[in-house]
Amino acid sequence: MSDDEAVVILGGGIIGFSIAYYLSNDPQYQGRIHIVDAADRLFESASGYAGGFLARDWFDEKATPLGELSFRLHRQLADQYDGQRRWGYLGSHVYSLALDDAPAGVRGEDWLLAGTSRAQAAGRRREYGNVSAPGEAVNENGTPAWMAPQTGASWDPIAGIDDCAQVEPRRLCEFLLAECEKRGVSVHLNTRATKVAKGTTGRASVVELEATTGSSRPTSLSCSNIVVAAGCWTPRVWKTLFPRSPVEVKIDGLAGHSVLYRTPRYTKPFLNSAYGPGEQGQGKDQHISYAIYCPPTKSWTYSPEAYARLDGDGKPEIWIGGLNDNSTDLPLPNLPTDSKKLMNPARLAELRRAAVQLTGMTKPGGEAAEDDLEVVSEALCFRPVSQTGVPIIQQIPQRALGLEGGSGAKIWIASGHGPWGISMSLGTGVVVSDLIVGRKPSVDVSRLVVELPPASRL
Ligand SMILES: Cc1cc2nc3c(=O)[nH]c(=O)nc-3n(C[C@H](O)[C@H](O)[C@H](O)COP(=O)(O)OP(=O)(O)OC[C@H]3O[C@@H](n4cnc5c(N)ncnc54)[C@H](O)[C@@H]3O)c2cc1C
Structure with a gap:
């Protein structure tokens, strides 16, 4: 050749x-x-800055074969090269969390299902029970204790580790x-x-x-x-x-700000209750990750998504982002390295508020959560939307x-x-x-x- x-x-x-x-x-x-x-x-x-959420079949039907193939390949690659340790590959539990002031019928993950009808999207949701790890503390409404309890919120499991996973994309x-x-x-x-x-x-x-x-x-x-x-x-x-x-x-280019942070309530990886000794590399991981989708509410005008995952060193971290900008707000820079200059402090503050509301420290008496989060990095990047x-x-x-x-x-x-x-x-x-x-x-x-x-x- x-x-x-x-x-x-x-x-x-x-x-x-x-x-x-x-x-x-x-x-x-x-x-x-x-x-x-x-x-x-x-x-x-x-x-380098995406959330790293992987789904088996949440796509427009034209792209579903490609999506399913990719989902299998992510699993294979992780099994072959110890992806759990090296790039945080983990099966993910997925929840929809609607605060009490969320409009009825709107779900946080809806925008990701663009191209599929609501009926199709609903058909893809399977029945999942609450899947907290054994011995894991949960709040009264079933949310894991690393999240701030949300009075009056509805919390629905929408997918599990057979259909969704996460990686640290960088x-x-x-x-x-x-x-x-x-x-x-x-x-x-x-x-x-x-x-x-x-x-x-x-x-x-x-x-x-x-x-x-x-x-x-x-x-x-x-x-x-x-x-x-x-x-x-x-x-x-x-x-x-x-x-x-x-x-x-x-x-x-559909812009999106994101914040990566750590919380004192998520310091150990979540155990996968379905994991048996010696099963790693057999399609099962010792740990799991969590993805939370929230519809817009009075507290936030966009749909936040939060991913509790592991970084490549096995350290727990939470990525929060979501559909928080539209392409007309922010022009695509000449180079991705110019994006930092375009970051909007107001958008980042909004994300941080959402992070505190979802995962901040709860004060006695059910008052709003307090900010004890440690920000690792903030980013702005652009989704290539055809x-x-x-x-x-x-x-x-x-x-x-x-x-x-x-x-x-x-x-x-x-x-x-x-x-x-x-x-x-x-x-x-x-x-x-x-x-x-x-x-x-x-x-x-x-x-x-x-x-x-x-x-x-x-
Ligand atoms: C906030 C956010 C969260 C996301 N979360 C997820 C998620 O959870 N799950 C998921 O599946 N996807 C997610 N995505 C989408 C995903 O990140 C993108 O679809 C994907 O990264 C696109 O990859 P790419 O290689 O096509 O483009 P890019 O990553 O944008 O890479 C394009 C490259 O082209 C280079 N380039 C630019 N101009 C030129 C030129 N003239 N010549 C040569 N090279 C050039 C750039 O420097 C860059 O390195 C998210 C995206 C955003 C913005």
Whole structure:
């Protein structure tokens, strides 16, 4: 295989690295995969700051096969590489907590089910009993004692460890990066592609590169496949490389602030009551995590979601975020590393208030909870939300690129995973690798596509 057969992946988030990870399983691609990222540090985007909640089937039905495949792969990867210890992979109990002033019929997880009807969503909820660990203290309403008791709130179990799990997303990304580097994947930071031109053979392209900041001599890479996997920045990359393409890649950046914190009431991992000695690695974990979804109330105008999970060192932590911004409030910065400057203190304060209300120290007499939480970090990142509501995994035909004579290399888009990119990452990696290698994709992704102008359909 010549260097013309290399694969260039534009974007080094969880999607780019999942593709590189699975593709580099194939010996013929080892040492022939390049990840190009415009930022000077990896995982400063959604992939590094997301909640890390994984679901088996909470998706639009077009994306369900991809979601189910990914869910299985997360389990397999965690079993194979001790993911519980290394990236906090744990099955998750999931609850909906509606405070007494929540509007009837609205549930906290509803916005995540966008694209599915309420009826479908309800059909996906199974009956779960209260699943506190043995000996775990619970409040009167059944909530675990690490949460502040909420008078008059309703607390519903909505899913369990067979259908939902959690990871610490940055640690998972770092694991993928380390494995990719072992297999000779090259990572080019602070670099962006400026042009795609036809290479010397009919099936190859030359991708011209320049430094994002500072100056350096332009370089280039020859390749036979180019994957655009730049999350919210995918439309900008597309317009730069294929300015005359009639294909419109519609992906918006949906901003979300989040706070990661610790509480004195969650210092030991929750035990999994279904775990037996020696069962780790057999599809069972010694510990579990908790996810709490809350609908909007008078206390908060958005839907907070709180994830009680383990960091990669096995230390308990809580991530709180939710649908707390809309894309029109905050423009997408040029680089994810610029997001910090856009953080809105008012949004962060709102999240902190929600964290205190849900998990702060309860004062005697049932007064509002007190803030004794230790903030680990605060973040702002952007979900790449496609106009179709599902990811885009597609080869764009040569004649739809707007390049005279075509590009030579095959051009792919793998992006637009919205609020589900961590969950669907591994499946995307497998499927895009299948497609590049020329195998039948492991699951059907033929409906995860952008509309092509009629004359350019394959
Ligand atoms: C607050 C929040 C909470 C979330 N929680 C969850 C969750 O619990 N579960 C879940 O499944 N998903 C969650 N998500 C969604 C998930 O994080 C994203 O879908 C996923 O991280 C997208 O990954 P990506 O690799 O496509 O994009 P990104 O992580 O955004 O990575 C894109 C990369 O492209 C790079 N780039 C930018 N411009 C260029 C260029 N010109 N050339 C090359 N590279 C470029 C960027 O530097 C970046 O490294 C959450 C998202 C947010 C914002």
